Amino acid sequence: MLLAELLDTSHLGLRLRYAAPGALERAVGRAVTTDLLEPGDYLAGSELVFTELAWRRSPDDSETFVGSVAGCGVTTVVAGTALFGPAPDDLLAACRRHRVTLVEVPADVAFVDVTDHVTSVRAAESGNRLSAGLVRQRELLAAMASGRDVQEICGRVAREIGHDCRVLTPTGRAVVAGPTELSETALDAITHQYLTADLLPAVATVGETAYSVFPVGSGLGHRLTGWLLAVDGDHRAWPHEQVDAVGDLAAIVALERTRRDERHRAVRPIAADALTLVESAAPQGVAATRLHQAGLDPDTTLVAMVADAGPLPADTATALVEDVALGVGPAVVATDRDGLLIALLPDGPDLVGRTRSAFQRLAPGLGRDDRLAVGLSGPTDLAALAGALDEARFAVRAARAGGTPVTVVGSDDVTSHVLLLATVPDEVRRAYALRVLGAVVDNDARSGTDLVATLRVFLGCSCSWARTAEELHLHVNTVRYRIERIQELTGRDLSRLEDRVDVFLALTSLG
Incomplete structure (x- = not known):
């Protein structure tokens, strides 16, 4: 139910005194009645706040009341006129300052008549949404079962709700890209909000552009290794049907996430075997075959990456390095004999810069004692890959001395004195x-x-x-x-x- 629809309900006779920008197209939240001077601590932010103005003792009280409700996100105040008459000018002025919509209830209409109407309409809409949601979920599941990929399903929901949908990881890797590429600034803002928000969904703002950030799956797992939906627009101003559609999409994407995770787990033993062959100087043809089986083209130019994830759990650390590696291209990721994570990556433009940006996006989600030190070698071929691994290990030792939660060091970054110190125990x-x-x-x-x-x-x-x-x-x-x-x-x-x-x-x- 939109606020405009509530105001058009003739038997209630509500009077609009001030409409904040976009207020009439905003969905009506649950109704709450209060006469506390500062009720903000007891509100969630989406309510329709009813008040008889019993809290008002002086004109200054209007600023206190409106500031309190606006501070927690309330956008509409409904004032009764039965006890104290029409809303005073100071209340109207405070609502204008804080962009809070002000509505008056006629003296002959009880609050309960308005709240009962809001409750009944919301209940009917909720039932309709539930039915529509069940139909949508069945349709999306059928689409996936028939072989539609997650890109197509995201596009379908995006067309339905009128907002572009993207599936991202906390490193900024696009599982499903939108119609336009996001800027680095937008990726930084979206991933930061996902990792740090107390509650999801949340909103990330870049200039005048808002992105709604939804968790994929239950949201109970480690956010560092989760997936997220980034949807253009501010979900707080959307109709419930659009928010429900994004929730249904997140559930479907979670199934795709599970399927991909299972594929990665199946490849890990092959990747570990390939790394062992490379480090043991096995015949080049044997190592090439195993790398190919793990999904990496052994004939391409390669870069070795070594990561020390410190106290992070092994599964979490592996998932993070795999995520960054997948952002580069087909890669092999395994753990070496010292517990360090090794990735063999295809070379590409600005590989160190892109890898650094990806890892640094994880910093807001790390614990106080967590550290990520990453070293990369220069580009090489399969014949010199063992030497490239040694070079990356020197670089990761230099990265450990970085003193920041996330430090990525490339071979060109290792200055002579750092390289010297890296060789010292x-x-x-x-x-x-x-x-x-x-x-x-x-x-x-x-x-x-x-x-x-x-x-x-x-x-x-x-x-x-x-x-x-x-x-x-x-x-x-x-x-x-x-x-x-x-x-x-x-x-x-x-x-x-x-x-x-x-x-x-x-x-x-x-x-």
Whole structure:
């Protein structure tokens, strides 16, 4: 039931005092009656709020009341006139400021007459929607059973509701692409909303464009490895029938997700065997055959990727790396003897950049202690693939020192000093770092100072006092004091190249 239809109900005699933009085409939510001055904490945001204005003691109270209901998403207030007469001008002004529609109920019409009418119409619509939903589900299931792919089914629902539908993963990979390609900014916003929203569906906004984000399946699984529906438009302004249609589509897509997951699980043992053959220097023809069976063309130019997913569960980590790899093309993904995830990928334009963007989209969904370190080799052929794996392992060791939740390092990113440090055992690098900077680290821990962070920026700014102060939003004298304190604690003079190199390598090893 739309608000315009409620206002057109002649026997209720409702009077529209102010209509917010788009309000008349918005579906009416459940009716709630309140005379609390600040009822926002008790509302979900889609209600039709009825009030007799008993809360109003002064004109300022209107701003408080309307601000409270608008703050939780309520878009329509229905004011009674039986007790205090027509809605005062200050209430009308507050509704205009907050873009909340204001409707008046005549003195001779009881609230219960309006709420009963809303309830009965909504109940009838709910029954109709249930019947229509069952028919739609049967039709979509029949379409899938007859061999229609998920792309066709998404297109069918998109035409029905008038909104483009896309199926994405949290890395931004398009399982079902829409008629136009999404920008990187839009992908970042949609995946971020999916991973961080308290409740789904939610809305991601990019400029003036809104995307409704729906979970695929029950939504009880790990969002990092889930699928999502990104539908053009804001679902909060849609008729219930359109929201129901997207829900039905999500259920069908979940079946396709299950089917694809089963295929990936079946290929994993073959992929593991192919990796073993590559690393054991097996005859090239044997390794090529196994790679082909795992779905990868062994004659194409390949890139090795090594990922360390830290404390993430093994199944989750594998699914994430497989998802990123599938965004590149047909790939082989397996776990090596050290528990690292290995992917053999077909080379392509800006492979490192695309891989970095995909992994970094996962960062909002990681736990506080979760880390993803990823290293990629340069392009090679099958004959040199074992060397490419060694190169990617060097890169992943450099990525571990990145100090961010997600770090992706390509072979071109591994500078000479990082490559040198990557060859040094972890315990040696750590001991060296603490020997040079241990006193500074202890001082930060004991006194709550930011000496390590200041040092990192200072060296990154080529030891420029002014640039460091600007970067940290500090006075230059504060920077000078902190650097002098670091020199005192370390016994190093940062104006000397040798001491500066010592501190730089220790800071890099510290991570």
